[in-house]
Amino acid sequence: MKPRLVPYKYHAIEPMLRLEESVAANGIETSLAELVKIRASQINSCAYCLDMHNREAREKGESEQRLYLLAGWRESPLYTDRERAALAWTETLTLVAQTHAPDEEYEALKRHFSEEEIVKLTMLIVTINGWNRICVGFRAIHAVEGDRAAA
Numbered sequence: 001m002k003p004r005l006v007p008y009k010y011h012a013i014e015p016m017l018r019l020e021e022s023v024a025a026n027g028i029e030t031s032l033a034e035l036v037k038i039r040a041s042q043i044n045s046c047a048y049c050l051d052m053h054n055r056e057a058r059e060k061g062e063s064e065q066r067l068y069l070l071a072g073w074r075e076s077p078l079y080t081d082r083e084r085a086a087l088a089w090t091e092t093l094t095l096v097a098q099t100h101a102p103d104e105e106y107e108a109l110k111r112h113f114s115e116e117e118i119v120k121l122t123m124l125i126v127t128i129n130g131w132n133r134i135c136v137g138f139r140a141i142h143a144v145e146g147d148r149a150a151a
Helices: 011-024 030-043 047-059 064-068 070-075 081-094 103-110 115-137
Strands: none
Touching: 011 115, 030 047, 030 070, 030 081, 030 115, 047 064, 047 115, 064 070, 070 081, 081 103, 081 115, 103 115
């Protein structure tokens, strides 16, 4: 696969970069943010983001087992109730055309997050879905093992 273009050299990408900076500083715990980014990227089949966020999660102390089992989080006891609510909301919003964000998912989310945290989490989900679409659409290529400079 060959990249279509590199969007970072164009001014039009700057609002997305500013959004990323804002969301990164919004106070959602790092471990949860990485799980959300990885789960959305799994659903969207974004290899570039999967590579990046799995590496970052490991560097920040996330366990290999939790990363390996993330796609099957509903069947694993390794995730907290707060993480489960966030992952369900991630799936719901990533697949919003299919799910229509049902009330049950939102009610479950409210048990573990304040209204402000729900907005922060939602913006995190919006942002990673945006990056997934940019990277998949422009065919961003992840680094090959042993060649991290290519990333």
